[in-house]
Amino acid sequence: MRTTSPLTDTPAPHRWTVAVLGPGGVGGLLAGLLSRAGHRVICVAGEDTARTLRQDGIRVRSGQFGDFTAPVEADTALREPVGLCLVTVKHTALTAALERVPPQVLGDGLVLPLLNGVEHPAALRERYGARRVVAGTIRVESTRIAPGAIEHGSPFTEIDLTGTAERLGPLTAMFEDAGVRTRPVADETAALWAKLIFLAPFALLTTRYGLTIGEVRTGRRAELAALVAEAAAVSGACGVPADAARTLARYDTFPAGAKSSMQRDEEAGRPLELDAIGGALLRAAERHGVPTPVASRLMSELMAG
Ligand SMILES: NC(=O)c1ccc[n+]([C@@H]2O[C@H](COP(=O)([O-])OP(=O)(O)OC[C@H]3O[C@@H](n4cnc5c(N)ncnc54)[C@H](OP(=O)(O)O)[C@@H]3O)[C@@H](O)[C@H]2O)c1
DSSP states (O other): OOEEOTTTOSEEOOOOEEEEESTTHHHHHHHHHHHHTTOEEEEEOOHHHHHHHHHHOEEEEETTTOSEEEOOEEESSOOSOOSEEEEOSOGGGHHHHHTTSOHHHHTTOEEEEOOSSSSHHHHHHHHHOGGGBOOEEEEOOEEEEETTEEEEOSSOOEEEEESOHHHHHHHHHHHHHTTOEEEEESOHHHHHHHHHHHHHHHHHHHHHHTOOHHHHHHHTHHHHHHHHHHHHHHHHHTTOOOOHHHHHHHHTTSOTTOOOHHHHHHHTTOOOOHIIIIIHHHHHHHHHTOOOHHHHHHHHHHHHO
């Protein structure tokens, strides 16, 4: 329900209760921003992280938003209904993490996953029901450097939400009010594939060869171009025509030293989202009979470790 601010006599924004499953680079940043904007935020995390968050809140260092600390509630499981549950774990932890958010507890709340990849919305709809899940993507570079400590490096934080503008209006207003540029996008498949065809070549090549994007786009340009063409062909077969030349040109706009998050995970010895990114690409290629020799070889080499 909207209330009126006694000072300005203008409608105060609706106060949401938001659960954040996986308060890491993405989830921690959003948890901090939403708490700072006056919403009630419940982070759902492992025991140690939950304890730290309860004690210290979320500490954000950000060029875009400034440095701030925001209080949050934290628990190891969701124990009450919420208006919105952000799902911001890595894909490798998704199945285990979802156990912490039982469908019957969530109530009528919306579920908004912001993982990279194209297959997780179906798994979430299976668990929580189609009506509750809003697919989305986020453009940001944000890192959890310790439990509850978030370093946000990109000068932008942008969310695309899929669905009708009418349904997404309140959600869009909540994020925008917290400083996150948010736009409704009509076509879910298009939004998810647009991200994947850019991300998959970037992640697979930088991780496979341990090179920055600058080194890949110069030293391995033919391979990059071939991989982008394969990804664009798969996207097209999935109903989302993609412009391979334009995608290739986007890598040229990146700072030469940029690394993919998969590459940073590899360097830190963390599990890789290989299956959600390269695996999903190969599965879609196989379904549609699209040849992907470069992607297949890179995936075999990466999986062989
Ligand atoms: N980071 C970015 O800049 C960025 C940008 C765009 C998209 N994405 C995508 O967003 C997703 C999340 O990435 P991220 O970088 O934010 O990951 P992250 O920093 O590793 O954060 C993941 C969080 O999930 C928590 N977690 C792991 N297992 C859990 C479990 N079983 N139950 C509850 N919480 C659990 C971790 O807890 P602990 O803190 O206790 O380890 C951590 O806080 C990925 O799909 C990624 O590809 C990331």
